[in-house]
Amino acid sequence: MSYQQHIQNAKDLIYGNSVIEAVRPIFSQVKESAKEVQLDPALSGIGIAQKQDEIRREGALEVAKIIRAAKKEVDKELDAAEKNARAAINQPNAKPADDVIRDFNDKYGTLKTELLVFNDRTAATKMLDLMRSTNDPYLAQMILDDFTAIGPAVNRSITNGLTVRTAYEGVKKRAETDRRAQAREALELVGNLRKTPPVNSMMLLGVTATLGSQYQNIINDYESLINE
DSSP states (O other): OOHHHHHHHHHHHHHHSSSHHHHHHHHHHHHHHHHHHHHHSSHHHHHHHHHHHHHHHHHHHHHHHHHHHHHHHHHHHHHHHHHHHHHHHHHHOOOOHHHHHHHHHHHHHHHHHHHHSSSSSHHHHHHHHHHHHOOOOHHHHHHHHHHHHHHHHHHOSOOHHHHHHHHHEEEHHHHOOOOHHHHHHHHHHHHHHTSSSSSOOOHHHHHHHHHOOOGGGGGTTTHHHHHO
16 A cells, blocks of 8 residues: 555544544433433432533543544554655666666766866866756766765865755755655655644534533543543
């Protein structure tokens, strides 16, 4: 399954109604039980309030467990999405034809030798030209992987540091394919979804109306109530 599908599954869990449907019977039971207690002639006003608090707390605990289970399912989907997105980022660019690579290596190797061995300023200029003209992502990545070796020599020969930086950023962008860029965006989205409660906005209304405002925190901090 693609990372896009895993992300969509996580969104469906977060923004869908599955949790609401799961807690609806609990809300109904809490309301019914609280109403029965209210009509119990054997209880005083304080007794009624205490009993209703117990009912709401028990309901809140069950809701907290459901939210925790939903969060685990969301994290499971996000873990899979992150794994697949990172795999897409780390996947090598498509390799061009052997003769294309051979021609590139011949040209690049010659310039690198002139640059590093003979400290040739002309070679530095030609290296920048090669960087600007290299459009194939695979070849651009080859330059990037070797730039720590050639970069200092280019900088020594080219006095305008901005020129070198611009050429470097250009080849870096060409090495970053659309596939990789989309995968990086997906990782950012995964990070944001991890911070999102695994319930939609209707959940807060239900918790407040049925359990009371004191239990609003279980949407984000369900573990505290469970651990108590």
